[in-house]
Amino acid sequence: xxxxxxxxxxxxxxxxxxxxxxxxxxxxxxxxxxxxxxxxxxxxxxxxxxxxxxxxxxxxxxxxxxxxxxxxxxxxxxxxxxxxxxxxxxxxxxxxxxxxxxxxxxxxxxxxxxxxxxxxxxxxxxxxxxxxxxxxxxxxxxxxxxxxxxxxxxxxxxxxxxxxxxxxxxxxxxxxxxxxxxxxxxxxxxxxxxxxxxxxxxxxxxxxxxxxxxxxxxxxxxxxxxxxxxxxxxxxxxxxxxxxxxxxxxxxxxxxxxxxxxxxxxxxxxxxxxxxxxxxxxxxxxxxxxxxxxxxxxxxxxxxxxxxxxxxxxxxxxxxxxxxxxxxxxxxxxxxx
Numbered sequence: 200x201x202x203x204x205x206x207x208x209x210x211x212x213x214x215x216x217x218x219x220x221x222x223x224x225x226x227x228x229x230x231x232x233x234x235x236x237x238x239x240x241x242x243x244x245x246x247x248x249x250x251x252x253x254x255x256x257x258x259x260x261x262x263x264x265x266x267x268x269x270x271x272x273x274x275x276x277x278x279x280x281x282x283x284x285x286x287x288x289x290x291x292x293x294x295x296x297x298x299x300x301x302x303x304x305x306x307x308x309x310x311x312x313x314x315x316x317x318x319x320x321x322x323x324x325x326x327x328x329x330x331x332x333x334x335x336x337x338x339x340x341x342x343x344x345x346x347x348x349x350x351x352x353x354x355x356x357x358x359x360x361x362x363x364x365x366x367x368x369x370x371x372x373x374x375x376x377x378x379x380x381x382x383x384x385x386x387x388x389x390x391x392x393x394x395x396x397x398x399x400x401x402x403x404x405x406x407x408x409x410x411x412x413x414x415x416x417x418x419x420x421x422x423x424x425x426x427x428x429x430x431x432x433x434x435x436x437x438x439x440x441x442x443x444x445x446x447x448x449x450x451x452x453x454x455x456x457x458x459x460x461x462x463x464x465x466x467x468x469x470x471x472x473x474x475x476x477x478x479x480x481x482x483x484x485x486x487x488x489x490x491x492x493x494x495x496x497x498x499x500x501x502x503x504x505x506x507x508x509x510x511x512x513x514x515x516x517x518x519x520x521x522x523x524x525x526x527x528x529x530x531x532x533x534x535x536x
Contacts, residue, residue, distance in 0.1 A: 202268025202310075203227040204438075205261065207252045207300065209245070210237030212383045213315065213369075214273035216376060216431040219243050224435070229265050231257075232274065241381045253296030255303060262307035269311040269441070270304050271434060272297065275346070278389065279319070282342035293345035294352075301356055311441040312364040313434055314353055318423075318451070318490060319343030320368060327414075327421070327489035332368070332449050332496055339485045350449070357447045365437040365445075370423040370453035370492045372430055374513040375520035382520030383427070391463055392424065396517040399471040400525060406475055408460050410482035413489075419460035421489040423453035426507035426516070436501040448500060453492025454508050466514045 204221065208214040209230030214237070221228050221244060228245030231252060239247060250257045252274040261267065275293045276282065282289040304312060321330050322337035338344045350366050357364050373392040375382030383393055397403045411418045433452050458466075468474045497503060507513060 203229060203265050204269045204271060205229050205231060205265070205267045206245070206271045206273065207231045208237065208272070208274030208315075210234060210239060210242050210247065211273060212385065213372060213427060213430060214271070215241035215243070215381045216427050217271060217273070217434045218245060219376065219381065220431050220435050221245070229261060229267070231261065236385070238384070243380060251296065253292070253299045255299050258300060258303035259306070262303055262309070267304070267307060267309055269313070269438060270300070270309055271313045271315075271438075272300060273315045275315065277342065278387075279340050279342045280389070282340050282345070286341035289341045289345045290348075293342070294348045297349040298352055301352055305356060305360060305362065309362060311438065312353060312357075312362055313437050313441070314349065314364060314366045316346045316350055316366050316368045316449075317343060318368050318370045318453075318492065320347040320350065321490075323485050323487040324490065325487070327491070329455065329491045329493035330451065331493040332451055354447070363441055363445070364447045365441060366449040367430075367433060367437060367452045368449065368492075369430060370425055370451065370490065372427050373424045374426040374428065374507065374516040376428060377507070377516055379519060379523055382523065383517070384520075384524055391422070391460060392467075392514060392517050395464060395467045395475060396514070396521045398475040399467055399518055400521040402521070402525075404476060405478050406464070407478050407480045408464075409480045410486060411479050412482070415459055415488055417459050417461045420486055421457040421459045421491065423455070423457045423491040424463075424510065424513055425453050426505070426513050429505040429507050432506070433497070433501065433503050436503040440501050445500070448496075450497040450500060451492040451494055452497065453494055454505060455492055455494035457489060457491045458510055462510065463514070466510045467518070470511055470514045470518055
């Protein structure tokens with residue numbers, strides 16, 4: 200078995216699902232999270248250290264004490280509209296803190312680095328063809344730019360040192376742990392399936408559909424939705440790839456096909472058993488008609504086979520988690536897990 204793993208942001212939505220899978224492999228894990236959006240109760244394995252990813256002294260202590268061999272870096276701000284209104288918050292946490300993390304990892308001789316990136320690095324492609332990893336990057340918001348800058352730093356550090364890395368560019372992450380232990384509890388969430396599930400359980404009054412006149416079969420935008428448990432499994436496959444000597448690489452994480460907003464709503468209505476309230480709104484600036492991952496590279500590189508590639512399954516786990524939150528918190532506003 201390989202050395203100890205540092206998971207930043209491991210109390211958050213995606214990081215907590217990865218930590219759960221690491222537990223199943225009996226991995227030795229340290230989680231670093233400031234709990235600003237994450238929740239300690241979502242950490243099902245390992246040692247939780249409460250602190251910030253940009254804290255250089257804390258990082259040096261963690262690397263020295265724990266002899267970290269691998270870093271999985273999830274900690275980041277992720278709300279696109281907030282990144283537009285407060286860009287320095289995103290460049291500070293997503294980019295500057297990543298730079299500090301990379302410096303500490305380099306000084307400690309860390310061997311492997313897995314980075315949580317985003318399809319937002321591609322920006323708004325003008326056609327509906329799947330996004331290949333060699334597509335020019337053209338982010339249209341500070342969130343996407345902050346992640347792209349971190350990708351570049353990681354690439355350049357790996358070129359100059361023995362560090363090897365995998366960058367995973369997520370498409371639309373959705374769903375929750377099928378076992379119901381953890382899930383997506385982001386306060387004021389903006390992602391479609393999460394919001395639709397909140398409408399279904401009565402937390403919100405309605406779902407807004409932004410744009411019904413796109414050049415798509417039903418006029419609404421099409422996105423590639425990937426279940427969070429499949430995404431988590433991709434991270435463990437990336438770790439296995441690096442531990443077996445794989446070279447640094449960048450991979451899309453998606454299913455290679457998409458669903459329209461109307462198809463998602465139909466699925467929510469079907470799984471929920473009755474229709475949710477929908478309000479049609481004008482398009483939002485910068486939203487592409489379709490955003491779908493080209494996935495040939497990840498399947499050719501990693502030993503990874505998705506298990507939850509079915510829209511109703513994604514929606515069903517999302518709805519189940521919303522009901523769990525209502526039971527746990529008595530209809531109070533949830534915090535991120």
